[in-house]
Each structure stands twice: as structure tokens, then as C-alpha cells.
Amino acid sequence: MTKTILITGASTGIGQATAEWFFERGWNVAATMRSPESHPAADRSDSRWLTCRLDVTDPKSIASALQEALSRYGRIDVWVNNAGYGLSGTLESATEQQIQRQFDTNVFGLIRCTQAILPHFRNQKSGTLINVSSMGGRLTFPLYSLYHATKWAVEGLSESLQFEVRPLNIRVKIIEPGPIRTDFYDRSADFCHNRGFTEYNELVDQAVRTYQKAGEHGQPPEVVARVIWKAARDRSWKLRYPAGRDARILLTLRSLLPNRLYQAVVRSQVFGRTRLR
């Protein structure tokens, strides 16, 4: 029987690459996005491809995308919570609205989607929930405190949830990408820094330069699509899947090095030879 995957945030980047990866390998794909009308090229004239509107901050759109996918394909085998973006900058510069939006998308949005699909997986007596976290869900870098807070939340939620749903034959998988060349670093990014807080300016300028380079040298999103492909078909109960070269190296270092040493490595990576190190 043809398997079905539903992906959130499939308009660009990792979500789009994942949708294409599964489609090319014979799966039914429900590629969901906030504004399908802005991505007419995303649509394939094929019954195995369904584009539908899903904004993770809008519960009605989640329910109707789920309904649309179920009426077309009858079942969903894999649901990928991928939609998300990064807010970076100095914590004290972030507005209430920026903080709310970051959590509403990366955490509450993911929870809304998870609550929507679980009853279906429960009735079906099977299903795989894949949450796209980040290597930044288990380690941290300067200026990303709020983004990290959301991804650490995703990790904690997923790790606890797997105990709860494993007896129902529902798998939970966490994908942890390193730097990937997508819109994450420009179009999708949000930033907060008040230049009036002059004490931070040098640190902010240096870190922003480092992150721009990291984004430019990131790996292509297909690297993550391939890991999602593996996680979706893996019959094991493995929970975490680092994705990409940097994620594998840094997460290994993080688990081996004592905190103080690990933090020195991060400072030298982000601040280079400057006095901030």
C-alpha cells in the first residue's frame, strides 16, 4: 500500500526538499504551507501530491489540512512537524510580540499539530511523528537564547511523549540538523538588537558575521530530507537523528566534553580570535 506523509512548512528549505524526496520515492505527499498561492510551482499535477494550506498558529487550518489529506489518501503514516524559524539577538532587546511569535510557531504550533494527528494515529494503531528540532535543541550558541528555548522545549516534549505513545505503536523521532542552506538565515529569520545597548554591539557584530558564514557554508536541505527518510522508515524505537556533518560532530563533542571545555570551544568558534573569546 502507498504510504502517506504530511509535512508542515513545505514551501521552502527542508520541508520542500523532504516533500520532493518522498514524492520521488513513490509516497503520497501532503505538502502543507501557510500560503500555497505564493508557491504555485510547488504544486504537482499528480494524485500522489496534495498542496494544502496549514498555518501552525491557526488551529482551523490544521484541522482542515488533516481532513483534506485524509479524504484524499484515507490515512497518514508519517507527520512531520517542520515549520519553524529562528529569532536571534540580545535577549533584553526582544519584544513581547517577537517572543510570543517565536514560541507560537516553534512550540505551540508543533503541539497543536501533534494533538491534531495523535487521535488518528491512535485509531490507526500506528504512525510516526517526526519533529524537526535542531542541534540547537541540545546545545547552545550566543544570541539564540529564545530560539534555543523553543528547540529545547521540542526535545523535552518529544522525549517525554515517546514514553506515552510507544505502547500505542506510535513512533516519535527528533531530527537535529546542523547549519543547512535554506531561507532560515535570511528571509525567515527574525532579529532583535537595540544598538542603544552599546555594550553588546561588538559581540553582536562578531556573532552575526559568524552565523552568516555558517549559513552560506551550510549543507543542502536534501541532507536532512535523507535523514527524515531514514527516520520515517526505521522500524526501531530510536529517538534522535542528528542531520549533517556539523550536527554529528558538535553533538558528539557536547556529550564527551565537560561543560567548561565545551563552552570554550563554542566561544572560540563564534568569536574567533577576538577579545570576546
Ligand SMILES: NC(=O)c1ccc[n+]([C@@H]2O[C@H](COP(=O)([O-])OP(=O)(O)OC[C@H]3O[C@@H](n4cnc5c(N)ncnc54)[C@H](OP(=O)(O)O)[C@@H]3O)[C@@H](O)[C@H]2O)c1
Ligand atoms: N536551516 C538550518 O540551518 C536549520 C538548522 C536546524 C534546524 N532547522 C529547522 O528546520 C525547520 C525548517 O527550516 P528551514 O531551514 O527549511 O527554513 P525555511 O526555508 O525558512 O523554512 C521554514 C518553513 O517554515 C514555514 N513556516 C514558518 N512559520 C510558519 C507557520 N506559522 N505555519 C506554517 N509554516 C510556517 C515557512 O513558511 P513560509 O514560506 O510561509 O514562510 C517555511 O516553509 C525549522 O523548524 C528550523 O528551525 C533549520
